[in-house]
Amino acid sequence: MVRAMAETPETPPETPDAEQPKADAAPARRGPPIEVAEEVLDERGEETAALLKRVVATYVLDSGGRGDIPWVRVAPENLVESARRCRDDGQLGMDLLHCLLAVDYVERIELDYILFSLKGDRKAILKVDLPPEEPAIETVGGLWEAANWYERETHDLFGVVFTGNPDLSPLLLYEGFEGHPGLKSFPLHDYEEW
Amino acid sequence: MTTEAQHDTVDMMLNMGPQHPATHGVFRMVLTIDGERVIDVTPHIGYLHRGSEKLCEHESYGQVVTLFDRLDYVANLNNELAFCRAAERLMDIEVPERAQYIRVALCELNRLASHLLFLGTYAIDLGAMTPIMYGFRERERIQNLFESVTGARMMHNYIRIGGVKEDVPPDFVPRARAVLKDVRKGVDEIDRLLTFNEVFLARTKGVGVIDAATAVSCGLTGPSLRASGVAYDVRKDDPYEIYPYLGFEVPVGHDGDCWDRYYVRLLECHQSIHMVTQCLDQMEPGPTMTQRRRIARPPKGEVYVHCENPRGDIGVFVVSDGTDKPYRVKVRPPSFCNLVALRPMMRGAYIADAVAILGSIDIVLGEVDR
Numbered sequence: 001m002v003r004a005m006a007e008t009p010e011t012p013p014e015t016p017d018a019e020q021p022k023a024d025a026a027p028a029r030r031g032p033p034i035e036v037a038e039e040v041l042d043e044r045g046e047e048t049a050a051l052l053k054r055v056v057a058t059y060v061l062d063s064g065g066r067g068d069i070p071w072v073r074v075a076p077e078n079l080v081e082s083a084r085r086c087r088d089d090g091q092l093g094m095d096l097l098h099c100l101l102a103v104d105y106v107e108r109i110e111l112d113y114i115l116f117s118l119k120g121d122r123k124a125i126l127k128v129d130l131p132p133e134e135p136a137i138e139t140v141g142g143l144w145e146a147a148n149w150y151e152r153e154t155h156d157l158f159g160v161v162f163t164g165n166p167d168l169s170p171l172l173l174y175e176g177f178e179g180h181p182g183l184k185s186f187p188l189h190d191y192e193e194w
Numbered sequence: 195m196t197t198e199a200q201h202d203t204v205d206m207m208l209n210m211g212p213q214h215p216a217t218h219g220v221f222r223m224v225l226t227i228d229g230e231r232v233i234d235v236t237p238h239i240g241y242l243h244r245g246s247e248k249l250c251e252h253e254s255y256g257q258v259v260t261l262f263d264r265l266d267y268v269a270n271l272n273n274e275l276a277f278c279r280a281a282e283r284l285m286d287i288e289v290p291e292r293a294q295y296i297r298v299a300l301c302e303l304n305r306l307a308s309h310l311l312f313l314g315t316y317a318i319d320l321g322a323m324t325p326i327m328y329g330f331r332e333r334e335r336i337q338n339l340f341e342s343v344t345g346a347r348m349m350h351n352y353i354r355i356g357g358v359k360e361d362v363p364p365d366f367v368p369r370a371r372a373v374l375k376d377v378r379k380g381v382d383e384i385d386r387l388l389t390f391n392e393v394f395l396a397r398t399k400g401v402g403v404i405d406a407a408t409a410v411s412c413g414l415t416g417p418s419l420r421a422s423g424v425a426y427d428v429r430k431d432d433p434y435e436i437y438p439y440l441g442f443e444v445p446v447g448h449d450g451d452c453w454d455r456y457y458v459r460l461l462e463c464h465q466s467i468h469m470v471t472q473c474l475d476q477m478e479p480g481p482t483m484t485q486r487r488r489i490a491r492p493p494k495g496e497v498y499v500h501c502e503n504p505r506g507d508i509g510v511f512v513v514s515d516g517t518d519k520p521y522r523v524k525v526r527p528p529s530f531c532n533l534v535a536l537r538p539m540m541r542g543a544y545i546a547d548a549v550a551i552l553g554s555i556d557i558v559l560g561e562v563d564r
Binding site: 034039098112118121146173 | 239240243245247248249251252283284408410411412413415424426431432491492493494495496497498500507509511513514515516517521522524526530531533534538563564
């Protein structure tokens with residue numbers, strides 16, 4: 001803890017997509033060069049990926065995956081429709097919203113909808129990129145009841161507004177808390193509560 | 195019923211918690227009641243929010259394991275395993291077989307300890323004082339065994355990325371067998387005392403029913419989901435570690451009521467004992483830590499793994515930016531998701547059953563609030 005406190009203010013938050021800093025920007029990172037993991041799908045993953053691409057079809061912006069979990073990226077306005085198709089498709093049948101999470105990449109906020117199919121034992125991730133200023137997206141609460149709490153949590157910690165969610169009141173934080181602690185811009189230690 | 199319909203009754207709000215003995219921690223729910231019936235329930239959580247996910251971003255991978263200990267604090271080893279598996283998948287590490295056997299044996303023992311705690315506290319929620327004594331007596335044996343292996347009773351930090359901290363002590367196998375023998379007796383005692391007890395049946399049978407479709411939509415997992423008749427168990431359907439080599443059955447309920455949720459857990463205790471016995475039989479000497487030397491820095495990428503915890507399906511999402519600290523860690527805590535199902539379970543129930551229903555989904559607030 002002590003070490004972390006001493007180091008945190010000095011090192012600026014690194015963004016994974018900005019690996020090549022400008023020539024005379026901050027001094028180069030110490031340590032070994034950053035490796036990038038290969039994204040390889042196994043047989044099961046390829047199968048699900050093919051199904052997923054067929055179902056989501058024209059909405060796919062980008063795709064990839066690792067192991068048995070493929071992912072596709074869709075535009076925010078197409079998310080609900082993509083999710084509905086994933087849920088209702090006979091072969092894919094994603095009946096469980098396993099998790100909904102946000103990752104703050106500073107220049108964008110990424111939402112990951114992790115979908116499971118219990119019968120077919122398939123997994124897939126729907127990804128959406130939102131602008132960091134005023135991130136907003138339509139709710140998927142109409143498709144899975146589980147979405148409500150995930151969305152409230154994501155709203156608390158990342159400030160993502162889910163339009164159509166009937167109740168976005170703080171879930172993990174208390175009423176009147178200012179700021180969104182999940183964001184990289186929120187300090188870990190210099191925050192004074194009282 | 196007729197008189198109730200004739201009179202114009204006013205709904206009343208009833209606050210329960212956060213300091214209520216039956217909420218198993220700091221959990222508050224606001225019940226909207228009409229007479230004796232619960233019309234609606236609004237759970238309030240977050241009293242124990244420590245920002246674990248944010249803290250993870252500021253610790254190195256090895257240190258994050260200690261934070262996972264503190265999520266579900268009655269099933270610590272299962273949590274450790276979930277994160278270590280995520281990190282190992284990220285770094286492409288093969289874990290030696292003996293380490294996997296030790297991990298699974300300890301995780302199943304921890305599941306047993308967690309279920310014993312549930313059996314005891316659930317009975318006390320319903321007003322039966324005795325089973326908690328039995329439950330804690332047996333749980334204590336398991337905790338002592340853990341202490342001899344990991345050096346700690348609760349916050350073990352024993353499962354490490356790439357294996358386990360060290361090999362088990364030489365007398366582990368005979369000790370574990372003795373513990374299992376006692377625990378089996380203890381579970382049977384609770385079973386005889388509680389399962390078909392007239393009062394217990396009256397309090398739990400047909401209470402808090404949730405059908406399979408609603409349960410899945412709410413994200414219910416683990417024993418609570420299986421009680422509704424969905425036979426989904428990660429250990430069976432998406433096996434990890436050495437689970438494919440173990441023979442075990444997945445107990446499945448039928449009605450999805452409180453009794454089923456209780457009984458599924460009781461049967462799981464027996465399955466866990468069975469699994470640990472098999473692990474002890476099959477375990478062979480060998481290394482307990484991977485021989486790979488560079489395990490501090492995973493390559494840039496992201497990974498999602500899920501494991502079967504005593505409370506349900508824990509998911510861990512880790513994003514790495516290639517440095518020695520994770521860029522983002524997200525936990526999908528089973529208790530958090532199971533709590534969503536509280537509302538459909540509780541609608542239309544009696545106030546007196548509210549405690550029985552909440553107890554039956556077996557939440558741990560450390561995990562709900564993170």
